[in-house]
Amino acid sequence: MIQTLPLALPATLVDHHRLDLTALYSTGWGLTLFDLAGTPNGEVYALYGVSRYTYGVDDEEQNPQTANFGYRIITRYSAEGQVLASAQFETGGAREGDSDVADGGDIGLCVLPDGVLAITATPDNTTLVAPDLSRVLAVYDSKDGRPYREFTPDEGDPFAGSISVTPSGRLLCSLAEYGVWRYGNVITNLVGIAEGALTAHSKPAIRALASLDPEPAHQSAADLRPHATYQGAPVGTANRPRPALTELVAAEDSLSGWKQSHLGRPVALSDNLFVVPFYARTFRGGSRGQPFVFALVNDQGEMTGRLRGLHEWRDSPFTGFCFNLAADPHRGHAFHLNRYGLYAWNAAGALRAKLDTGTKAFKALTHFTLGSCAPNGDLLLAHTKQHLILRIPAPDDLTDLAATVEEALRAYARQRTALKKQWGPVNWHWTHSAPLHRI
Structure with a gap:
């Protein structure tokens, strides 16, 4: 069923x-939208x-009508598209109600197998929220704020910077490390798999599968990750998967190499095959044409192939920084949307559909981001x-994707008109009066 929901x-x-x-x-x-996630019963969650911030306003300003503020919000939608509830919490790990919420960058949302929500952020911060949004269940926070604050590893309790769930309930995770590309902060660098359940009372061990920078600089014993292992020992210092992904493709970018590249959020293509995206460095003057790889990595850490068919210039995700991938592990389909098209692959990495935004039928896709x-x-x-x-309902056969999306865009226009009459948005900003939990 095609649905249009107000953020x-x-x-x-x-x-x-x-x-x-x-x-x-x-x-x-x-x-700002951060992520979207669906549940098996048809519900949808949005994290935004x-x-x-008003320049010149004192950060201690007490008047809420003029004070600076920042909130993360999760909104829950029913399978029929109704707003059921929202949860609001302050950013920066500030206390709101009775709970702390882990903060960070590269924010994501995942629905765990038991229905609990996991909000993730770099570096390896994970917050568990009840499905009804009523309370925070647990916070796994690395407390690693280098270079802006002193770091004592014992004070932190990290888990992962992103999580995706496989059909059997395995957790595909990304992890951060200190000293990646010789920077003095903590940057996403590892991909791993966790076999057990992540709960408010325990977290599973993560087995590292792949790395981006093979030799992060300036690490010490304090940078070991006890909850993440490679070959039976904690990840860190010289112990991480080799060869790194950048070493496997080193010959493909002879001009600048893969230094200062960055790792995207990995997604599960099946229970034991994953898509791991990584991108060459970005430049202030424009990065279109820079190389990128959507690598296929199995659960033994082997790069078995890649998603093929994209041109570095004509299909560049660097335009608009459209770096998201999505995958349907039950059908073995992967998707990517950028300013030039919507692309779909099968589990073998073959490009099965490209919806060109240069055409009239799909031009509207340039205004959308992939959740x-x-x-x-x-x-x-x-x-x-x-x-x-x-x-958008995904067809079983990817060759039907163009017709499905074309119909969805027509339905979007009709449903948007109906929502405007019902909701009365102000400058395309929508408000709701559903229950609000301050967690």
Whole structure:
């Protein structure tokens, strides 16, 4: 079923801070989508942030109508598309209610096999939230804020910087390390698999499968990851998977090599085959044409192939920094959306569909970002300007994708019109009055 869902702000938040929804983001406020996730029963969760920063306003300002603020918000939608509830918590690990929430960059959302939500962020911060959004269940926070603060490993309790779930419930994770590409901070560098359940009371061990930088600099025994292992020993110092992904493709970028490349969020293509994206360095003057690889890596850490068929210039994800991948592990389908098209591959890495945004039928896709695949394979997209979520039923045969998406875009236009009449958005900003949990 094609659905269009509003990415809505809680009305109480808007009223409390006297937020001017007609104001341009250049005035200091903004709404940013982080991730979308679906559940087996058809529900959808959206994770996004809203903040306001006014230059010259004292950070200790007590008046909520003028104070600077920042919140993460999760909103839960029913299978029929109704807003059921939202959860609101402050950024920066600040206390809100009775719980701390791990903070960080590269924020993601995952629904674990037991229905619990996992919010993930670099470096290896994981927050578990109850499915009804009523409370935080656990926080696994690395506390590693280098280079901005002193770091004592014993004070942290990390897990992962991103999580994807395989059909049997294995957890595909990414992990960060200190000293990647000789930087003095903590950057995502490892991909691993965890076999057990992640709960509020225990976390499974992660077995490292692949690395990006084979030799991060300036590590010591303090940088070992006890909960992540390679060949039976904690990951860190000289112990990590080799050859690294960048070593396997080193000959493909003879101009600059793969130094300062970055690792994207890995996704599961099946229970034992994963897509691990990595991208060459970016430049301030433009990076279109820089190399990128969507590597196929099995659960033994072997790079068995890649998703093929994209041209470094004509299909570049660097335009607009569209680095997301999504996968349907039950059908063995992988998807990528950037400014030039929507692409779909089978489990063998063969490109089976390309929906060119240069054509009239699919031009509207340039305004969408790719969130994820729901457990039934439906694609979850978000419109970056109109703040709407589009759910597209995924066909069993990828050769039918073009017709399916074309119909979904027509339905989106109709459903958007109906939502505008029902919700009355202000400058494409939607508000709701469903229950709000301050967790």
